[in-house]
Amino acid sequence: MVTGATGGVGSVSVDLLAAAGYQVVASTGKAAAAEQLKALGAADVIGRLPEDPEAKPRALGKARWAAAIDCVGGATLADVISTLKYGGAVAASGLTGGPALNTTVMPFILRGVSLLGMDSVQMPIGPRRALWERLGADLKPRHLDDLTHDVDIQDVVAVIDQVRAGKYSGRAVVRVAGGF
Ligand SMILES: NC(=O)c1ccc[n+]([C@@H]2O[C@H](COP(=O)([O-])OP(=O)(O)OC[C@H]3O[C@@H](n4cnc5c(N)ncnc54)[C@H](OP(=O)(O)O)[C@@H]3O)[C@@H](O)[C@H]2O)c1
Numbered sequence: 001m002v003t004g005a006t007g008g009v010g011s012v013s014v015d016l017l018a019a020a021g022y023q024v025v026a027s028t029g030k031a032a033a034a035e036q037l038k039a040l041g042a043a044d045v046i047g048r049l050p051e052d053p054e055a056k057p058r059a060l061g062k063a064r065w066a067a068a069i070d071c072v073g074g075a076t077l078a079d080v081i082s083t084l085k086y087g088g089a090v091a092a093s094g095l096t097g098g099p100a101l102n103t104t105v106m107p108f109i110l111r112g113v114s115l116l117g118m119d120s121v122q123m124p125i126g127p128r129r130a131l132w133e134r135l136g137a138d139l140k141p142r143h144l145d146d147l148t149h150d151v152d153i154q155d156v157v158a159v160i161d162q163v164r165a166g167k168y169s170g171r172a173v174v175r176v177a178g179g180f
Contacts, residue, residue: 001068001080003027003049004096005037008171009071014040015141017069025065027076033169040143048072050079058082059106065090074098082106084113093118148173 002017004010005026017024018041026042027049028034034045049072050057057078063085070077071094080090081103092115107113120128141147151159151172162168 001025001027001049001065001070001090002042003068003076003080004071004094005042005045006030006033006169007071007096009093010069011037011040011147011170012141013069014042015143015147016139018042019139019142029166030169036146036169039146049076057102059104060110063088063111067091070094072097074100075102077101078103081113081115084111086111087113089114089116091116091118093120147171150175153177 002010002013002024005014005028010026010028014024014026014037023043024041025044025046026037026040027046028037029048031047037045053075057075059082061079061083064083065080065088066085067088068080068084068090070080070090070092073092073095074097076097077090077092078101084090084107088111090113108115135141147170149170149172151174153174153176156172156174159168159172163172
């Protein structure tokens with residue numbers, strides 16, 4: 001399971017996991033992006049989680065996911081944790097759906113699931129370089145040109161407006177004057 005699948009973290013995750021041979025289910029609030037996500041390698045595309053936002057959250061739901069990449073947090077992460085299969089794990093990196101996490105110990109003590117915190121800001125340069133090298137070689141995303149969009153500095157505000165309106169997909173790469 002990849003949540004926030006059309007976003008920067010989510011879309012790269014779909015690409016990487018599909019290339020590694022996993023059966024990826026992409027969760028997105030953008031119904032029109034289904035074909036785009038399938039082109040990245042998603043085997044299936046569903047709406048945002050939880051499927052019924054009004055329903056009372058359950059400590060344990062039907063076990064659905066072997067593992068998950070979650071950049072949404074909030075009720076979405078709680079739903080993913082409660083629906084991981086036995087021994088599953090979710091990597092949590094973001095909070096687009098909110099910072100609060102309302103869950104119980106049940107999935108952890110009855111299904112042995114793991115919640116893995118992800119941080120790319122304070123990560124030491126050693127492992128960071130090692131990961132970058134792999135992301136430029138054996139793990140290089142197959143659809144990088146589709147996932148990233150060059151943006152001139154003067155257009156950044158317009159892109160941010162699109163992101164805030166929930167209309168932006170992929171990763172904007174801002175070209176500063178002179179480039180690198
Ligand atoms: N821990 C770290 O080191 C690290 C690194 C990078 C980013 N982050 C964090 O990870 C999160 C995602 O980053 P990103 O760059 O991928 O952001 P992004 O490009 O804006 O993608 C976030 C995605 O979340 C979904 N979303 C938006 N609002 C939502 C809502 N209210 N409820 C549920 N889903 C919603 C949308 O996907 P759909 O429309 O497809 O559902 C959106 O594209 C952010 O919170 C960011 O700060 C953390």
